[in-house]
Structures are given as structure tokens and as C-alpha cells.
Amino acid sequence: MTTLTTLLPAALDASGTTTTGEAILFWVLAPIMVVGALGLLFARKAVHAALGVIVVMISLAFMYVAQDAVFLGIVQVVVYTGAIMMLFLFVLMLVGVDSSDSLTETLAGQRVVGIVAGLGLAVVLAGVIGRATYGAPVGLQDANAETNPVGLAKIVFGQHAFALEIVGALLVTAALGALVLTHRERLTPKRDQRQRADARVAALADGVVLTPLPAPGVYARHNAMDVPALGPDGRPLEASVPRVIRVRGQEADAREYAARIDRVLAGGWAADSEPPPQASEPLSGDEPATAALDAATSQTGQNGPAAAPDQSTEADR
Amino acid sequence: MSTLATSLTGAVLAGALPASEPVGAIPATGAASGALWLILLPAISAALLLVLGRRADRWGHLLGVLAPAASFVVAAAIALQLLSAPADQRVQDVDLGSWISAGALDLHAGLRVDTLSVTFVLLVTFVGSLIHVYSIAYMAHDVNRRRFFAYLNLFVASMLVLVLGDSYLLLFFGWEGVGLASYLLIGFWNHEVDARPGHDGDHTVSGVNALENAVAAKKAFVANRVGDLGMLVAMGLLFANVGALDFGSVNAAATGGHLSQGLLTAIGLMLLLAATGKSAQFPLQSWLGDAMAGPTPVSALIHAATMVTAGVYLIVRSQAIFDAAPNARLVVVIIGAITLLYGAVVGCAKDDIKKALAASTMSQIGYMILAAGLGPIGYALAIMHLVSHGFFKAGMFLGAGSVMHGMNDSTDMRRFGGLGKHMKITYATFAAGWLAILGIPPLSGFFTKDPIIEAAFVVQDGQVWRAWVFGLVTLLGAAITSFYMSRLFFMTFEGKERWEDDVHPHESPKLMTAPMIVLAVGSVALGGILASGSRFTQWLAPVTGSHEHGEPVLPALVITIVTLVLVIAAAVLAWQRYARQPVPTTAPAASWLVQAAREDLKQDAVNDGLLVIPGTYATRALVFMDGAVVDGAVTGIARGTVAVGDAARRPQTGFVRQYASTMLLGLVALVVIVLAVQS
Amino acid sequence: MSVTNYVVLAALLFSIGASAVLLRRNAIIVFMGVELMLNATNLALVTFARIHGNLVGQVLAFFVMVVAAAEVVVGLAIIVSIYRTRRSASVDDANLLKDVREPA
Incomplete structure (x- = not known):
């Protein structure tokens, strides 16, 4: 990873427009990501789907770095692939496989509705993207003048300090919530060794x-x-x-x-x-x-x- | 004036009386202060008889007779006291303390003991006592005789409250009380015949269905309610405009000239409506004929002598209002005139002896109402005729009861005939009443009805046409009265015997004949006693006042002679048709007028057509409206809610993926709409 | 290459994630679909940050990540809890909120 973070910014143009290197990176990664994501839809086993998602997330980390979001790229790897997806895999192991992994549809019409809604969403989003005007990309050269993490930190701990506190509270609450949700009351008196x-x-x-x-x-x-x-x-x-x-x-x-x-x-x-x-x-x-x-x-x-x-x-x- | 003085009626109208105004009331003294006992005695008796129930069966009728008799004794003492008192002390008040105190209404209950109320008290207690005595024998075989006496006592008490009350509200209290007693007594035989054991043909509900009795009672009650509405409205108007309901304040306000003419007329018309309900006057007359379903003593006491005259009492008692409202008085006269002809025509066609007498009662009360409507000239005449009518009509009803008693409770005059030979006492007493109502001198009807006819001929308010119209109507009424009463008398007592083989007419027991004899004596003599020397007019003067009045449009002597000639001619005609010629035992076919008269001039059809059927349809329409519109709206809202809920429940499958689909589709739709709007 | 390509890719990933939510029954896969959608938005945010030349988009993506972490913790706890009582990880089996009467 360290090599990547040092190599990729070099491929970027200073003005924020894409270089050939980035284009190659994109066109290599994008199909992999789509295939990985489709694994979510078509993999029969949940573990395979999870692996596909992990691939997508690591690829995303590359793309973040390619887009001058170095800090987020690292966090993406650490938090998503390192923590969240591992948690998913843990739970998958805990729960095991069952009939819900099967791809046969049990709700009448749900498959049609799902496909229509998914395709409709894609079409609609495409329409939105196509109609939007972006202007020339400015690039993050100036914003990242003091390196990307420092720039982020100035905003997070400056403008958004309160939001950060709230998010911290949310994390604590979530941890406690998980404890409460998975806690089981002891119904019988505890027996000692004797x-x-x-x-x-x-x-x-x-x-x-x-x-x-x-x-x-x-x-x-x-x-x-x-x-x-x-x-x-x-x-x-x-x-x-x-x-x-x-x-x-x-x-x-x-x-x-x-x-x-x-x-x-x-x-x-x-x-x-x-x-x-x-x-x-x-x-x-x-x-x-x-x-x-x-x-x-x-x-x-x-x-x-x-x-x-x-x-x-x-x-x- | 001089012409009138020479009339055969004994100068009732003329009277050398000086004009006088009604006098004010003073606190009661002497016997008058015990006037409350007049009411309490029969009231306590009625309560005892009702509360004790069957335990009082053996002696209940004796207590029932004693109570009104004791009341009569008290009444006689009060009457003697008033007679001996000077005119300005003949109106006395007994205060019974605060009755209703609500906001602006502070009403003291009190009794008004004056010559008018005492006259009524005497009539009610005396005739009432006689009829109680008569009832002992008449109802001897009825297992519910005690209850009958309780109701009779209740009636007497209520009637005394009505006439003694010193306010319209207390009057109304008694008014409703007599209505209740009337209802209970008309429907007295409202149970099945076989529910009354020990009957051997005497006084059963023969020919009359128990259900019909109950319906008749209900009809009387409902018709009276219409009149009561008038009473309530009148009281409301009085309270709103005078602020009090007692006679003293109301009379002062009416004579004081503070009240507008329109208001006085309205109050007068409302009071008249009340009077038409209670006194069976047009257009609320329909209940009286059916009320004959009650036992005959009831018909005699309540539906001939006393209760039905309450309307006359009300109008005379409200004379201050009617004096101030000539238009209302004119309507009173018109109502009286219509009713007296109406009753007379109906009376000519009825074959049921009681119903014929009921029609006669209606007609005679029409005379009284007409007299009362004539104003100051007629108040005393109305009351005087009322008293004498109370005697002779009660006597005739008791006679009819006696005839029924001897004829297996049949009331069909076409099945009577020649009864004079078999029931001599009944024959004689009935004849006295018959001649009295015809107005043959020197019987009482002559002295009381003839002055009304003369007074009707007097020009009122300068309008000569009214004198002629009303005078001729009363004259015609007298002639028709003579015809139908003679027809009744001849069909019953003269001519051929037409009854069936198993009927054995016989004279009634002495307990029944004695009251008839007393009433017959009254029928013969009372009129003369009251009328001579303007005695009764003077007696009533403290209440009604006494006034100068104009001359009749014809000489009084001429009126009297014409009346007598017409009456005798009509009687002779009746004798020709119903005594000389054979009477068919079934009613023959007759002209449309007779047919209509047999059906009370279609009164029930008119009521049904004008009120009952539209009312029924209105009710049905309302029920339909209620069901379709009101309930429809309510249930429609409920059904709509249920339908919406059902529809909204469909998507609630519990499958989170379907919920997510809905959300996503909604999102897509929203974005599409936004895109479409923006483009 | 246009920067827009990233946005298109984000939209594609988002749609695939949404379809996974609708089409898969395994609660964990459904949940991964949600995560994929969040990541797709993050990609879009990062791209927008680049286009606009300031870091606010990245900050927003950062917060999304943190909240997603919290969400995953609670969500997986719920899945485990449901699995314990119902012996099933199928989202279709957890349908107690449905109308009692079967839809006609």
C-alpha cells in the first residue's frame, strides 16, 4: 500500500484532470468492481458475496487515492475491509449457511420488481448524471497543500468539531447497543466449581x-x-x-x-x-x-x- | 233593556245590577282558609286506595264515596261564608307557600277561593258524590271497583286543583291531572274480558274490544296534548311578557293596557286552543265520542258534567285577557258556533245512546264557549248553563247507564224502545233531563240556554251581522238539539219494544236511582233558582264583573217564543218519526249528510288525512333519511375508513424487501417527476 | 477520461447494491448491499470533492464511513439476535409486522 500511495499521485495531473495513468487504473479497476458487486447479486454462497464486496472495497481505496483522497483511501482499507467486512465474515461463520442463501425467489413478483427497480434506478441516475453540468474539475492541489490528512483534520476538527463529537457518541452508543442486543439474561443460578x-x-x-x-x-x-x-x-x-x-x-x-x-x-x-x-x-x-x-x-x-x-x-x- | 226585562227568562240578562268591576283578592278567612282540605280529602283517599291495593277492596268504595262527600261539606261551608260576605270580600286567596323559585320565576302556590271557583267546587263535589254513590252499584261486579274509585277520587282532587289554583301553572297542574284521570278511566276496561272472573253478563266489556278502549284512551290523551301545547305557549307568552303566572298579576297586566293587542290576541288564541282540547271543541273534538268507551259514571262525571267544561272555566277565568282582545273573542265565538252545530248534527245520526249524548255534550259546551266568547255579557251565562248542564247531562248519562244496566250493556238505541214501561224511575228522571236540555219552561235549561241565545242576538262591537249570524246559529242549534234529544228519548223509552229475546229490562237498584232522582230534581229546579233575580250573575260579579250591554236585534220575547216554537216543532217531528213510526233495528241507508254524521262528520278521516297519514309519511321519510343520509354518512365514513384500511393493509406483508421495493420505486418515481418537471 | 466516469461507476454500484437489497434473502447479504450503496456514495463524494476543489466532500465521506461502522455493529447485532431466536438469517422470516390476515 505504501508504494501505491507514493506512486499514484505522481500519475495525477496537477489541475485535477485525469492523466492516462489514472484512466488505465480506472478502466482496470472499474470492471473488477462491477463484477465483484455483481457477485453480491449472483453468488450462491454468502461468503463468496462477501469476498466480492471486499474486492470492491479495496478497489475503491485505490480510486480514493487516485483522486487525491489519500486519507480516505487508508481509512477505507482499515475500516471497511479490515474491520467491517471481517465482522461480516465473523457473523457469516456464526450464523452459518441456511436456505436463505438460495437464489430461488419465494416472494411472488419480487424478482421482477427488484430488477425493474434496480434498472430503473440505474437509468434514472444515469439521466441525472447526464443532465448535470460539472464544469472543469478544479483538483485538490490547493486543498491538499499541507497534505491531505492535515487538510481534512482542519475541517473535521474545525468546522465539524461538533459533528465529530456527535459521531463519537454514536459510536459509543452503537457499541453499547450491540452489547445489549446480544446480551442474554441468565435464567438459572450460576453454579460454582464445587x-x-x-x-x-x-x-x-x-x-x-x-x-x-x-x-x-x-x-x-x-x-x-x-x-x-x-x-x-x-x-x-x-x-x-x-x-x-x-x-x-x-x-x-x-x-x-x-x-x-x-x-x-x-x-x-x-x-x-x-x-x-x-x-x-x-x-x-x-x-x-x-x-x-x-x-x-x-x-x-x-x-x-x-x-x-x-x-x-x-x-x- | 226594558224589552229584555220582560222576557220570560226572568230578567237574567237585564239585571238591575249596577256596572261593576271584578274585585281584588283578600287573604282567606274562616272556612275559606281551609280550602286546601277540599283537595286533600279526595287526594288522600285516592292515594290510600292505590297504595293499599287489594287489601282495600272490601271497603275501598265507601272511602271513595266519603272523600268527595266530605269535600262537598267543606265546599258548602265556604259557599255559605262567601254568600254572607259582602261582594268585595268574595275573592279570597290561600297562600300555600313558595312553590317554584327559579331565576325570574318566583311562584307561590296558592288557592283562589272566589265565587267562580266555589261554584265549580260545589258542582264537582256534589255531582261527583252522587256519581260515586251511583258507581257503587254500577261497578258492583267489577273486581277492580276499588281502583275505579281511586281514579275517580284522583279526578276529583285534580279537578279541584284546576279550579282552585290561583295561577295558570297550578291550573295547568290540575289540568294535566284531570287529563291523566280521564285517560285512566276511559281505558279502565283495557284488559281482556276473561281476565275478570265472576261476571255473569253484568257490566262486561260487551261489544267493545278491550284494545279499542285503550286506543280511545290514548286518542283522548293525545288530543288533549295538542291543547296542552296551547296552554304551555300561552303560559310562556305570559311569563315572557308579564313575568308572572298568577291570575292577579296577569289580570292587572291585561287590564293595565301595557300589553299589545297582538300579544293579547295570541295569548287568547293559545288559551282557546287549550280550551278546545280539553272541552272537545272544534277542531280537537274527535276524542270525546271515543271516550264513551269508559264506564258510564265516568262519562257522566268527567265527559259531561265537569272536566270537559274546564275549557269554559279557563276562558271565563282569563276574562281580563279576552276582554282586552276582541279578535280572540270573536274566534272563541266562531269556534263555539261551529261546535254547537257540529255536535248537534252528529247527535242526530248516532244510534249509540252514549255517543249521541256525547255529541250533545259537545254541542252544549259549544253554547257555553260561544257565551264566554261574547264577553262580559256572556261569562255568567256560560257558567250558569255549565252548572245546569252538569246536572241534567249527568242525570241523562246516569239514566243511559241505568238503561244499559237493564239491557245487558247494549248501547244500540235501535234495539231499545218502549223501555218507559219497564224502567219507570229511569224514564221519569231521563224525561226531566230531556225537557231541561230542550229548554222547556220552567225547567233549568230554559233559564240557562235561552239567555245565551238572547245574548247571541245582542250587537257586539257595533257589528250587526255578528248578532244575526250567531243568534240564528244558536237558534238553529236549539232546534236541532230538540230533534236529536227527542229522537234519543223516543227511540229509547217510547215506541215498540225492539230488543232481543234474551234481554229482560229491569229497573236499577236504589243506589243507582237515588242519584238520578237528585240530579233530576236539579235539572228541573236549579235553572229557575239560579236565574231568578239575576242571582247567579250577582254571585259571579266579583269575578267576572258586570257590565252594561246593548239590546238584541230582535225583542227578547220574540226570540224566546221563536225558540220555543222551533224546539216544540222539532220534538214533534222526532215523535212522528221515532215514536209513531216503527224504527228499523238496523240503520237504514241514508243521505250523504246522515252517512257523514254517523261517522262524526268524517272527523277521524280528516284527522287521518290531514295529520296522521302525513305524519306517518313524514316519520317514514325521516326514518329513511336517518337511515340513508345520517346513518349512511356515518357508516359510509366508517366503511370508507375500513376500505382504505384494507387497501392500505395489502402492502403490509411484513416482508422488508417489499417495503424496500416500495421505497425504491417511490424514489425512482420522484426522480423521474423531478426530471420531467425540470425539462 | 472524464471525471464523470467515477460518478457513473458510483451510480452503477449503487444500483447493484440496491438490487441486492431487493433480491437477496440472506440478511447478511442484504446488509452488504447496503454497505455497497454507502461506498458508492462515498466514491461520488470523493469525486465531487475533486471536481470542486475542496475537502468537504471527503469529510462527508469520512463521516459516512464512521456512521456506517456504527450501523454495521448494531445491524449485525440485530441479525445475530434474530438468528438466535428464529434460527434463520432470512429477512423473509422476520415478518411479524405483517397484517394478521393473509392478503387476498
Whole structure:
């Protein structure tokens, strides 16, 4: 980036009119940006759409710099691509994929309306731009005489100091708001360590293992997370495989290993040399796995109060 | 004057009286100060009988008779006191304390004990007591006899309030009270026949549907309401312009000349409207015939002797106003003249004995109204005829009741005939009343009706045509009266017996005949006693004043003789047609005039056509307007709101993308419009 | 090359962002559409600043960025919150404000 910020202003004409370099930059970046933006419309997966938007935003940063807005270009990279889009990606990961990613339209006529409105907007904006008169670009040579950030700072902390204060308040409020919105009330009394320990001991009768679960993958040939550990009796322990792998159906087949052990015990272990097959094929779509994951998370009891809204949602439909 | 003095009527008109003005009131002394008991006695009795209910059934009628009788005793004492007092002490006031104090209206309730009110009190309590006695026997088989007596007492109390009140408002209070009592009594038999056990043919609601009785009561009530409106307007005008409603202030204002002629005329006409309602005068006469649906004693007391004369009382009581408003007086006379002919014509065609008597009552009150409208010359004459009419008409109604009693409650005169042989006392008393109303000397009708005819012939306000018109109308009325009363009498008591086989006419019990005899004596003698020596005119002079008046356009003697000749000729004609010749048992076909008269000269049709049907349609139109326009607007607004809401709800799909689409499309549209406008 | 090209590009990006808001159901993609629209305006603002020769346009773009950052924080918090209760990130599933009766 630093090279860009030093190189690009050199491509600019002092009077604010575009140079050939800038034109090349524009004509390279503009199609990329449009394609990236269109990814927002046509990408089936939200992550792809987000990547497209990131491309657009980085390209925008280039354009800002090309237009003598050096400070904004940096801020664009830091704030948008560095913070906002990362936040988007975080939330995407948190929320996961669901049917709303599908491109099939469920509202009657919404697609037509959306296309008409979008195209109409484009046409109308084109009409406005075409009809406006701009005059010769003045350029920011004078305004940026003391470098761009200093010029901006003089305006922001001068003319717009009050607005800046307000925006600061807005940011604090937004942070607090996000906290409040995502906060969940504790519905049951908090249990201390002693109580949790007592509960685990008490659960022994139900077959819960008191000790930490055995680590997976203790076979010499298959030291991997998806391979179950062997118990003292030589049998594989399914519980040793991490839960997420089990839920996704990516664990190795415990029965296969059990059968192999039987063969070893029967004396035929040399005959077997091929790797154990996966327990199941990787799924074509993510939906069932996600659903299973969802079910698993709800079974952990974290969403006790959410059960009721779920039911009401079903009823509403 | 000298001609009049020689008239056979005993110089009622002439009177050597000096002209005198009405005297002012003084605080009551002696018996007069107890005038409140006149009202309280029957009022308490009525309250007791109504409150105690069936517990008073056994002795209720006795209490009911005692109350008006006791009132009569008090009234007699007061009358004696007034008789012995000098003329300037014959108007006394009993103050009952502050009644209504509201803003500018500060009204004391008080009783006006003077010769006029005492005359009415005597008539009401005396005739009322007799009719109460009669009712004991007449209503003997009615399980609701106690209630009947309670209503009768209520009527007596209300009537006494009416005549004793010292203000128009208190008068109006009694006015409404008698209206209520009249309503209750006309509709007394408003229940189904079989709801009254223990009836063996006596005094059932034979031939008259209970529903019709209730309708008749309602009709009387509604017709009276129209008159009451006049009373209310008159009171409003008085209060607005005089600031008081008591007779003393109103009379002072009317004679003081502060009130404009138009205002006095308006008040007079409004009072006349009230009088036509209560006294069944044209054009509010229609209810009286139907009011005969009530028990016969009611017809005798309320709808012949007393209540229906309240209109006459009102006009005489308001004489100061009418004296000052000649135009209003002329209308009074015209109304009286129309009604007396109207009633007489209707009376000729009726076959129902009670309805014929009711028509007669209407006609006779027409005479009184006419006399009252003649002004100072006629006030005393009107009241005098009222008193004697109260006696003979009540007597005849009681006689009719006696006949009905003996004839299974039939009222159809075409089914009577020859009853004189079977009911001798009834025959004799009825004959007295008949001759009295005909005006045959020396019975009372002669002394009271003949002066009215003479007075009608006197030139008023210098307008000779009025003397001739009204004089001839009263003369003609007298002749027709003679015809229809004779027709009634002959059809009932003479000629062939036309009743059906299962009817066994018989004389009524003594409790019924005794009051008839007393009233018959009154019918015979009262007129002469009152008229001789201008006694009654002098008696009333403190209230009505006494005035010089002009001469009749014909000599009084000539008028009297002509009247008598016409009356006797009409009676003979009636005798020819209804005693000598056989009377068909069903009404024969007749000329259009008779047909119309049988239907009360189409009064109901006229009322229906002019008022009821337009009113019904107006109501329907209003209901339609209310439904279509008012409700339509209201519900239309509501429906429109609902429709707008429905329409506005359509886009509320809950899908945020559709909302966004709407916003974006709106934005595009706005920009397009801006572009279009700018280009 | 004319400076106007930047403005045209901004308009194009803006329209694409708006269409994404209308056409995509995933709340996060919709939100990214909004961000794209904001960025498109920023590009236009920067270009205008250059045309007019003063920095106010850039200052405005700067404020837009700050506010957008705040907006993203709150918006994503809302999305996460909704996802927790409704198990869905589809904007069509969050339609409780709809009229109770189905539109005819």
C-alpha cells in the first residue's frame, strides 16, 4: 500500500484532470468492481458475496487515492475491509449457511420488481448524471497543500468539531447497543466449581465418564483426529472423536477398526494394509450437516429459552 | 233593556245590577282558609286506595264515596261564608307557600277561593258524590271497583286543583291531572274480558274490544296534548311578557293596557286552543265520542258534567285577557258556533245512546264557549248553563247507564224502545233531563240556554251581522238539539219494544236511582233558582264583573217564543218519526249528510288525512333519511375508513424487501417527476 | 477520461447494491448491499470533492464511513439476535409486522 500511495499521485495531473495513468487504473479497476458487486447479486454462497464486496472495497481505496483522497483511501482499507467486512465474515461463520442463501425467489413478483427497480434506478441516475453540468474539475492541489490528512483534520476538527463529537457518541452508543442486543439474561443460578464437580460425580450412575475423554487417533498408522481411540480392551471408543467431526459424519468407522482388531487377534493382521475407509461420503450439500449441527447445539441446552420462539415461528407460518 | 226585562227568562240578562268591576283578592278567612282540605280529602283517599291495593277492596268504595262527600261539606261551608260576605270580600286567596323559585320565576302556590271557583267546587263535589254513590252499584261486579274509585277520587282532587289554583301553572297542574284521570278511566276496561272472573253478563266489556278502549284512551290523551301545547305557549307568552303566572298579576297586566293587542290576541288564541282540547271543541273534538268507551259514571262525571267544561272555566277565568282582545273573542265565538252545530248534527245520526249524548255534550259546551266568547255579557251565562248542564247531562248519562244496566250493556238505541214501561224511575228522571236540555219552561235549561241565545242576538262591537249570524246559529242549534234529544228519548223509552229475546229490562237498584232522582230534581229546579233575580250573575260579579250591554236585534220575547216554537216543532217531528213510526233495528241507508254524521262528520278521516297519514309519511321519510343520509354518512365514513384500511393493509406483508421495493420505486418515481418537471 | 466516469461507476454500484437489497434473502447479504450503496456514495463524494476543489466532500465521506461502522455493529447485532431466536438469517422470516390476515 505504501508504494501505491507514493506512486499514484505522481500519475495525477496537477489541475485535477485525469492523466492516462489514472484512466488505465480506472478502466482496470472499474470492471473488477462491477463484477465483484455483481457477485453480491449472483453468488450462491454468502461468503463468496462477501469476498466480492471486499474486492470492491479495496478497489475503491485505490480510486480514493487516485483522486487525491489519500486519507480516505487508508481509512477505507482499515475500516471497511479490515474491520467491517471481517465482522461480516465473523457473523457469516456464526450464523452459518441456511436456505436463505438460495437464489430461488419465494416472494411472488419480487424478482421482477427488484430488477425493474434496480434498472430503473440505474437509468434514472444515469439521466441525472447526464443532465448535470460539472464544469472543469478544479483538483485538490490547493486543498491538499499541507497534505491531505492535515487538510481534512482542519475541517473535521474545525468546522465539524461538533459533528465529530456527535459521531463519537454514536459510536459509543452503537457499541453499547450491540452489547445489549446480544446480551442474554441468565435464567438459572450460576453454579460454582464445587457444584459442577458434584454434579459430574452424581452423574456417574448414568454412565457419564468422570475423567477427561481419551484422545483420538492413537493408532500408529492413523494418528488423526477422526480415528477413535482404543480402550483397554482393545475396542475403539467412539466418544474419543471430537463431537463436531462426529456430527459432520467425518469420523472413521469405528466398526472397521474393531473388525481389524478382531483380525489381528485372530492372527491375520499382516493381510491388512489398506487405509480404513471414511465412515461416510462427504455430503453433496451442507444442509443436512448444518441441520445436525444445529440440533447438536440446541441439545447442549444453550438455547433453552429459544425453544418457544421456534415453535411460535412454526405456528406463524 | 226594558224589552229584555220582560222576557220570560226572568230578567237574567237585564239585571238591575249596577256596572261593576271584578274585585281584588283578600287573604282567606274562616272556612275559606281551609280550602286546601277540599283537595286533600279526595287526594288522600285516592292515594290510600292505590297504595293499599287489594287489601282495600272490601271497603275501598265507601272511602271513595266519603272523600268527595266530605269535600262537598267543606265546599258548602265556604259557599255559605262567601254568600254572607259582602261582594268585595268574595275573592279570597290561600297562600300555600313558595312553590317554584327559579331565576325570574318566583311562584307561590296558592288557592283562589272566589265565587267562580266555589261554584265549580260545589258542582264537582256534589255531582261527583252522587256519581260515586251511583258507581257503587254500577261497578258492583267489577273486581277492580276499588281502583275505579281511586281514579275517580284522583279526578276529583285534580279537578279541584284546576279550579282552585290561583295561577295558570297550578291550573295547568290540575289540568294535566284531570287529563291523566280521564285517560285512566276511559281505558279502565283495557284488559281482556276473561281476565275478570265472576261476571255473569253484568257490566262486561260487551261489544267493545278491550284494545279499542285503550286506543280511545290514548286518542283522548293525545288530543288533549295538542291543547296542552296551547296552554304551555300561552303560559310562556305570559311569563315572557308579564313575568308572572298568577291570575292577579296577569289580570292587572291585561287590564293595565301595557300589553299589545297582538300579544293579547295570541295569548287568547293559545288559551282557546287549550280550551278546545280539553272541552272537545272544534277542531280537537274527535276524542270525546271515543271516550264513551269508559264506564258510564265516568262519562257522566268527567265527559259531561265537569272536566270537559274546564275549557269554559279557563276562558271565563282569563276574562281580563279576552276582554282586552276582541279578535280572540270573536274566534272563541266562531269556534263555539261551529261546535254547537257540529255536535248537534252528529247527535242526530248516532244510534249509540252514549255517543249521541256525547255529541250533545259537545254541542252544549259549544253554547257555553260561544257565551264566554261574547264577553262580559256572556261569562255568567256560560257558567250558569255549565252548572245546569252538569246536572241534567249527568242525570241523562246516569239514566243511559241505568238503561244499559237493564239491557245487558247494549248501547244500540235501535234495539231499545218502549223501555218507559219497564224502567219507570229511569224514564221519569231521563224525561226531566230531556225537557231541561230542550229548554222547556220552567225547567233549568230554559233559564240557562235561552239567555245565551238572547245574548247571541245582542250587537257586539257595533257589528250587526255578528248578532244575526250567531243568534240564528244558536237558534238553529236549539232546534236541532230538540230533534236529536227527542229522537234519543223516543227511540229509547217510547215506541215498540225492539230488543232481543234474551234481554229482560229491569229497573236499577236504589243506589243507582237515588242519584238520578237528585240530579233530576236539579235539572228541573236549579235553572229557575239560579236565574231568578239575576242571582247567579250577582254571585259571579266579583269575578267576572258586570257590565252594561246593548239590546238584541230582535225583542227578547220574540226570540224566546221563536225558540220555543222551533224546539216544540222539532220534538214533534222526532215523535212522528221515532215514536209513531216503527224504527228499523238496523240503520237504514241514508243521505250523504246522515252517512257523514254517523261517522262524526268524517272527523277521524280528516284527522287521518290531514295529520296522521302525513305524519306517518313524514316519520317514514325521516326514518329513511336517518337511515340513508345520517346513518349512511356515518357508516359510509366508517366503511370508507375500513376500505382504505384494507387497501392500505395489502402492502403490509411484513416482508422488508417489499417495503424496500416500495421505497425504491417511490424514489425512482420522484426522480423521474423531478426530471420531467425540470425539462 | 472524464471525471464523470467515477460518478457513473458510483451510480452503477449503487444500483447493484440496491438490487441486492431487493433480491437477496440472506440478511447478511442484504446488509452488504447496503454497505455497497454507502461506498458508492462515498466514491461520488470523493469525486465531487475533486471536481470542486475542496475537502468537504471527503469529510462527508469520512463521516459516512464512521456512521456506517456504527450501523454495521448494531445491524449485525440485530441479525445475530434474530438468528438466535428464529434460527434463520432470512429477512423473509422476520415478518411479524405483517397484517394478521393473509392478503387476498
